Amino acid sequence: MFKGSHKPAFSNDASLQVENHGTAQYPFRLNFYDKPPLYDVTIEDLEICALDRLRILAEIESSAARNRSWEETKSFTMAQCSKYLPLNANSARTDLHSERRKDHLGHFVLRLAFCRSEDLRRRFIKAESTLFRIRFETDDGQERRQFLSSREFRWTAVDNAEKEKYKAELKANYQGFRNEDDKERAFAQENYYKVRWTRVPDLVEKRKVFLKGGWAYVPSRDQSSIAYQEFEDQLGNALQMTAKALPRLDEDNRLLPILNNLSQGFVAGVSSDWVAPSSEGNEDQVRAEMVDELAQKHFPLCMRNLHQNLKKDHHLKHFERLTYGLFLKVLGLSVEEAIIFWRKSFVGSHVKDDKFNKEYKYNIRHSYGLEGRRANYPAKSCQQLLMAESSSYGCPYRNFSPENLQSALLSAYSSQGLTSSDLPEIMQTVSARHYHVACTRVFETTHAKSGVKRGEGVGAGESVTHPNQYATKSMEMEKQRKDSMDVKAEMEMEVDL
Structure with missing residues (x-):
């Protein structure tokens, strides 16, 4: 095969x-x-x-x-x-x-x-x-x-004699008719099929069928339930x-x-085939000094957690640096700006200039495809982060304890509209192991003021499946909002003139 x-x-x-x-x-x-x-x-x-x-x-x-x-x-x-x-x-x-x-x-x-x-x-x-x-x-x-x-569903058609015998019981399931004549006409046009009641548990649960001697009398309008169960x-x-x-x-x-x-x-979750937009010719290129502000406004919790740890410890372990560095690369941080960013971030740590230039600078250039195999490494997707061997650079929704996760969410996103009343629903999806759905719900909540409605996700109902997808969409929405405000301001100035 x-x-x-x-x-x-x-x-x-x-x-x-x-x-x-x-x-x-x-x-x-x-x-x-x-x-x-x-x-x-x-x-x-x-x-x-x-x-x-x-x-x-x-x-x-x-x-x-x-x-x-x-x-x-x-x-x-x-x-x-x-x-x-x-x-x-x-x-x-x-x-x-x-x-x-x-x-x-x-x-x-x-x-x-x-x-x-x-x-x-x-x-x-x-x-x-x-x-x-x-x-x-x-x-x-x-x-x-x-x-x-074309298929054998093992149902038995109910003949007219049997249908008439149980007429009262069968008609009892007819709802929503204005008068008895309409109900009578609908009953006369309906065909019924007998199956063992265990084959239509959904209809039995909803009391939509007549049961007799272990048989369920299924009207043709509900015939699909037999196919679904089969x-x-x-x-x-x-x-x-x-x-x-x-x-x-x-x-x-x-x-x-x-x-x-x-x-x-x-x-x-693989409901999206998101691809990072090209940064060539992008006038809004990310610079080193912009990263901290972007993290506060636009980063998903996984990358925000890495950023906060970097600020606190002035250092990240190898795979943490690789994960965060590739995320910033795809976000639009050039290799030159990346070197500036990491050098400033390491100030106050044991990493001195000589060691940084010999070891860390090479790794940064390597991740951009400028050293070694010269491969263009992509940023880690949500699936890769969920399967990460270490919890330090994996998905917080999976790796954090419930208490720590709730504290982290409120600390990170309370300024963007997330409140304690939003947490039960988010934690419910986490406990059901729908981690990408929990992250998507956070995006919807924190971008509600930008017009994102419940269920819209990051666009067209898509769930978050990549950290860069989350950040890029958030940044795009802020740019659209600012552009709209600029147009409005220009129109108001023209009216005043």
């Missing part, structure tokens, strides 16, 4: 196309993923397919952690799907085979990544079930009916089987690092 070549994995196979623009292998947009992919694929494409799907699932989990409504969750998820994992109906004039093949492969790769613990399996099932439900609700009506007809049950069983087979992959050193990286994605 997996090859190391660079052959494209998703070539358009004309033999699989059918007249309705669907495919013989994937006749429907909806999929229960009963059959594994049995074709060759490159490692590169395997990773891309899985990561793009993981972005969608991370957005779904983020929506749940942020208590978004169902319509909000559906809206944000569909926006992410159109960007990373489009999946069109058969009537669309697109390469449906490639879309559905990518969807199919990504799902099975993530099965391998998330089958290895009970917690990962539970989270994967919940996110995948939500994605299936969103696709089900947004699917073409005719294609959805064809999909349901999807969850089959996926749960499949993950158990995958977990038993996974040890066979232990010797494949190509695949395991990818699976480990993917499973960590739920912890850090």
Whole structure:
């Protein structure tokens, strides 16, 4: 299945196309993923397919952690799907085979990544079930009916005699009708299906079905609940089987690092593909003397913590310096300004000029790609910080005790509008291990005066997934606010003249 070549994995196979623009292998947009992919694929494409799907699932989990409504969750998820994992109906004039093949492969790769613990399996099932439900609700009506007809859901159609026998009980679930005649007409047009009550626990919990002799009488308007539960049950069983087979992959050193990286994605969040903007030609270049003020206004807690430790101790350990230095580099601090910044920051420590020039200056230039391998090192992402071996330069939301975290948040952001009343919600997301969501909520709260609303994140509902993403967005918003104030002041001066 997996090859190391660079052959494209998703070539358009004309033999699989059918007249309705669907495919013989994937006749429907909806999929229960009963059959594994049995074709060759490159490692590169395997990773891309899985990561793009993981972005969608991370957005779904983020929506749940942020208590978004169902319509909000559906809206944000569909926006992410159109960007990373489009999946069109058969009537669309697109390469449906490639879309559905990518969807199919990504799902099975993530099965391998998330089958290895009970917690990962539970989270994967919940996110995948939500994605299936969103696709089900947004699917073409005719294609959805064809999909349901193509599968054996083990339901029994209720005939007219049985429907009439329990008429009073079945009509009791009809709500919102203005009069009895409207309710009678709706009942006459409704079809019912019998399934064992254990297959529709959500409908039973909400008292939306009539129960008799262990059977649940499900109206056609709630038929989707049977499909949802069937999807969850089959996926749960499949993950158990995958977990038993996974040890066979232990010797494949190509695949395991990818699976480990993917499973960590739920912890850090991968709902954004943020890329640092180019600093070339930037008139607002960051200078050494600006860093302290920027830290007070715009830095996320991880970088703010490193900055405060540097001010207090006049020194940082190697990986702390590397993490903070790369963050400042991507923020726009040139290598010349970086040398000035670190030299001033070390004043008062044991690091003298001679030692600084021999050791630290070389490391700074090395991180900018001017020494050694001359590689352009990127700044650390939230996922990398969450997996850091040392808590001194990792994510405070994960590494700090609850008491220390709350104190640090109030100390860092009280001047920007964060109050003790905001802490319970933030700490709730921390205790649920949604660390990037907690950081995003802090951003929303501290930028409320700039017009950021709850749920907007750092733009278009995106969660924070990179420290530079947080700082860059904060700085952009302040610049926009100042530009707006300047324009307003100019207009007022023109009126006075």
